[in-house]
Amino acid sequence: MSSSRVVIIGAGPAGTRAAETLVAAGLKPVVVDEAPRSGGQIYRRQPPGFGRSLKKLYGFEAGKAARLHDAFDRLQDKVDYRPGTMVWGTEGHNLHLADRDGRQDVIGFDALILATGAVDRIVPFEGWTMPGVYTLGGAQIALKYQACLIGRNVALVGSGPLLYLVAYQYRRAGGNLAGIFDTTPLSRELAGLPRMAANPANTAKGLYYFAWLAAHGVPMLHDVSPLRAEGEGRVARLVLRDRAGRERTFACDAIATGYHVQSETQLADLLGCDFAFDARAGQWLPRQDEMGRSSVDGVYLAGDGASVRGADTAEATGALAALACLQDQGMPFDAAVRNQALQAMRRGSAFAAALRDAFPFPEHLYENIADTTLLCRCEEVSVGTFRATLRDKGAGEVNRAKAFCRVGMGRCQGRMCGASAARIAAQTLGVELAAVGRLRGQAPVKPLPTALQTEAGE
Amino acid sequence: MDEQSLFLRVAEQDREIVPFFVNGRPATALSGDTVLTALLTHDHEVRLSEILEQPRAGFCLMGACQDCWIWTEDGKRVRACSTMIEPDMRLRTRSPFNGARPE
Numbered sequence: 001m002s003s004s005r006v007v008i009i010g011a012g013p014a015g016t017r018a019a020e021t022l023v024a025a026g027l028k029p030v031v032v033d034e035a036p037r038s039g040g041q042i043y044r045r046q047p048p049g050f051g052r053s054l055k056k057l058y059g060f061e062a063g064k065a066a067r068l069h070d071a072f073d074r075l076q077d078k079v080d081y082r083p084g085t086m087v088w089g090t091e092g093h094n095l096h097l098a099d100r101d102g103r104q105d106v107i108g109f110d111a112l113i114l115a116t117g118a119v120d121r122i123v124p125f126e127g128w129t130m131p132g133v134y135t136l137g138g139a140q141i142a143l144k145y146q147a148c149l150i151g152r153n154v155a156l157v158g159s160g161p162l163l164y165l166v167a168y169q170y171r172r173a174g175g176n177l178a179g180i181f182d183t184t185p186l187s188r189e190l191a192g193l194p195r196m197a198a199n200p201a202n203t204a205k206g207l208y209y210f211a212w213l214a215a216h217g218v219p220m221l222h223d224v225s226p227l228r229a230e231g232e233g234r235v236a237r238l239v240l241r242d243r244a245g246r247e248r249t250f251a252c253d254a255i256a257t258g259y260h261v262q263s264e265t266q267l268a269d270l271l272g273c274d275f276a277f278d279a280r281a282g283q284w285l286p287r288q289d290e291m292g293r294s295s296v297d298g299v300y301l302a303g304d305g306a307s308v309r310g311a312d313t314a315e316a317t318g319a320l321a322a323l324a325c326l327q328d329q330g331m332p333f334d335a336a337v338r339n340q341a342l343q344a345m346r347r348g349s350a351f352a353a354a355l356r357d358a359f360p361f362p363e364h365l366y367e368n369i370a371d372t373t374l375l376c377r378c379e380e381v382s383v384g385t386f387r388a389t390l391r392d393k394g395a396g397e398v399n400r401a402k403a404f405c406r407v408g409m410g411r412c413q414g415r416m417c418g419a420s421a422a423r424i425a426a427q428t429l430g431v432e433l434a435a436v437g438r439l440r441g442q443a444p445v446k447p448l449p450t451a452l453q454t455e456a457g458e
Numbered sequence: 459m460d461e462q463s464l465f466l467r468v469a470e471q472d473r474e475i476v477p478f479f480v481n482g483r484p485a486t487a488l489s490g491d492t493v494l495t496a497l498l499t500h501d502h503e504v505r506l507s508e509i510l511e512q513p514r515a516g517f518c519l520m521g522a523c524q525d526c527w528i529w530t531e532d533g534k535r536v537r538a539c540s541t542m543i544e545p546d547m548r549l550r551t552r553s554p555f556n557g558a559r560p561e
C-alpha cells in the first residue's frame with residue numbers, strides 16, 4: 001500500500017518527527033502548516049533577514065532546535081510541504097485547505113496525523129481585552145519572532161512553566177519587569193519538586209530561571225489573584241489581591257498572562273473522533289491509544305495537540321503516530337525504535353502530570369470574577385450575562401448557553417474563552433466540570449479572509 | 459519608535475526599511491515585521507472591537523484569538539499577527555464598510 005496518501009497537519013516537533021519516520025519507510029507524506037516556516041511554537045524560526053543566533057533565540061534548547069530544523073530541512077524534496085496553508089475543514093477523507101490569500105484546495109487522505117499543538121489557556125480579569133494585555137505565548141513570540149518586547153515595563157501574571165521562562169527571556173533581552181505574579185502558592189510548587197525528578201534537566205532549568213530572576217531583583221509574588229488592568233485606552237496598572245488579602249497596584253505598560261497551555265482539538269472534533277474528559281488536563285481530549293490512534297480509522301494524534309506533554313514528548317509521539325500508521329497499513333517498522341519512543345512518551349507523560357499538579361489551574365479564581373468582566377472577547381459577552389443565561393434560561397451545558405448568548409460562537413471558536421466558560425458554567429450550575437460538556441468545533445476552524453469579506457460587506 | 463508605541467524593538471534593527479501607509483498616513487517598518495509589529499511600534503491599537511467599539515491590539519500573536527483582523531484600503535482582510543508587511547501596503551485600522559468612524 002505504498003501509494004497511500006498520508007497527510008500530516010503541523011510541522012512542529014511532532015509533525016517533523018512523524019514526517020521523518022514516514023519518509024524513512026519510503027512514503028512521501030503531505031505536510032501542511034499554517035506557519036511560513038517549520039519549527040512549531042517552541043522552535044519557531046525567525047523571519048529571513050534576522051540574524052540572532054540559535055543560542056540567543058532558544059537558550060538551553062538551542063541544540064534541540066537545530067536538530068529539529070535540520071531534520072525537517074533534510075526532508076525537503078521527500079515530502080510534499082505546504083507552508084503558509086491552513087486546514088480549515090474536513091469532509092470524510094478530504095481536507096479543505098486555504099492559503100494566505102484565501103486560495104482554496106481540497107486534498108484527500110488515506111491516513112492523517114494531527115500534530116496541531118497547543119494555545120495558551122486564559123483566565124479573564126477586568127480589562128483583559130485592553131491594548132497591552134497579551135498571552136504569555138504571545139509575549140514570547142513578540143521577542144522570538146519579531147525581536148520586540150510587548151512593553152517597556154511588563155507584568156507577568158498566571159501560572160505554569162511559561163511564566164518564569166518568558167520572564168527570564170524578557171529580562172535577558174533587556175526588558176524591565178514590573179513583577180512576576182504567580183497564582184500558585186509557592187508551597188505547592190515546592191511540594192511538586194520530587195515528582196518532577198522524572199525529568200531532572202527540565203526541573204533544573206525551571207529552578208535556574210526562578211533563582212536567576214530572584215537574584216536579579218525581579219519582584220515575585222505567589223498566591224495572588226489578578227483583579228483588573230487599569231488605564232486609558234491602554235494598560236497603565238495591574239491591580240491584584242495578594243495572599244494576605246490586600247489589594248495592591250503595580251504600574252506597568254503591558255501584561256502577559258496565561259495558565260499553562262491547552263490542546264488544539266478542533267480538527268479531531270470535525271473528523272468525528274471520540275473525546276473523553278481528562279481531569280488532570282481539565283480539558284476534553286480525543287481518545288487515543290499509546291501509539292496515538294484515535295477512535296477514527298486512519299486518524300492519528302501526536303504532540304501537544306493530543307495531550308500537552310511538552311516538546312520532547314511531542315517528538316516521541318510524532319514518531320509513534322507515524323509508526324502506528326505504518327503498522328496499520330501493513331508496512332514494516334523497527335520495533336526497537338517504537339519501544340524507545342514509547343519509553344520517552346511514558347517518561348514525558350509522568351513529568352507532565354507532575355507539572356500539572358505543581359502548577360494547578362486556578363479554579364478558585366472564577367468564584368471572584370466580577371459580572372462586568374468580559375468573558376468572550378469576540379462577541380463581547382460579560383461573565384454576568386453568561387451566568388444569567390445559565391441560571392435563567394435553563395442552559396445545562398455550554399453549547400446550549402452558546403446558542404443563547406453567543407459565548408464561544410465568535411471568530412476564535414472559544415479558544416480564548418472556552419476553558420473559562422466551562423468552569424463558570426460548572427460553578428453556576430453547581431455541577432462537575434465534565435458535566436457541562438465542551439464547545440463543539442465548527443468549520444472553518446479559523447476564519448477565512450474571504451468569509452470575513454462577506455461578513456463586513458453585509 | 460514613537461513614545462505612544464506599545465511594542466519596543468530590542469534587537470535586529472538593521473533590517474531594510476519598508477515604507478507603508480496606515481489610514482492614509484505614511485509610516486515605516488522593517489523588513490520581516492508582521493503587520494501587527496509594524497503598527498504597534500508606532501501606535502497602541504490596531505482596531506476597534508465590533509460591538510463595544512473598544513480599542514484592541516491583538517492578544518495571542520499566533521493566529522488563535524482572531525483579535526487582530528484589519529483592512530487594506532481596497533477592502534481585503536488581513537490578520538495582522540500572521541501577515542508580513544510589504545512595501546507600500548495601504549492599511550486601515552477602521553472598517554471601510556459599516557461602523558466606520560471619523561479618523
Ligand SMILES: Cc1cc2nc3c(=O)[nH]c(=O)nc-3n(C[C@H](O)[C@H](O)[C@H](O)COP(=O)(O)OP(=O)(O)OC[C@H]3O[C@@H](n4cnc5c(N)ncnc54)[C@H](O)[C@@H]3O)c2cc1C
Pocket residue numbers: 009010011012013014015032033034035039040041042043085086087088115116117118119120136137138140165261264267302303304305309310311312314445520
Ligand atoms: C505560544 C506557545 C509558546 C510555547 N513556548 C514554549 C517554550 O518556550 N518552551 C517549551 O518547552 N514549550 C513551549 N510551549 C509548549 C510547546 O509549544 C510544545 O511543547 C511543542 O511546541 C509542541 O510541539 P507540537 O509539534 O505538538 O506542536 P507545535 O510546536 O505547536 O506545532 C503545531 C503546528 O501545527 C500548525 N497548525 C495547527 N493547526 C493547524 C491548521 N488547522 N492548519 C495548518 N497548520 C496548523 C501550527 O502552525 C504549528 O506550526 C509553547 C506553547 C505555545 C502555545
Ligand code: FES
Pocket residue numbers: 515516517518519520521522523524525526527537538539540
Ligand atoms: S493576535 Fe491573536 S490572531 Fe492575531
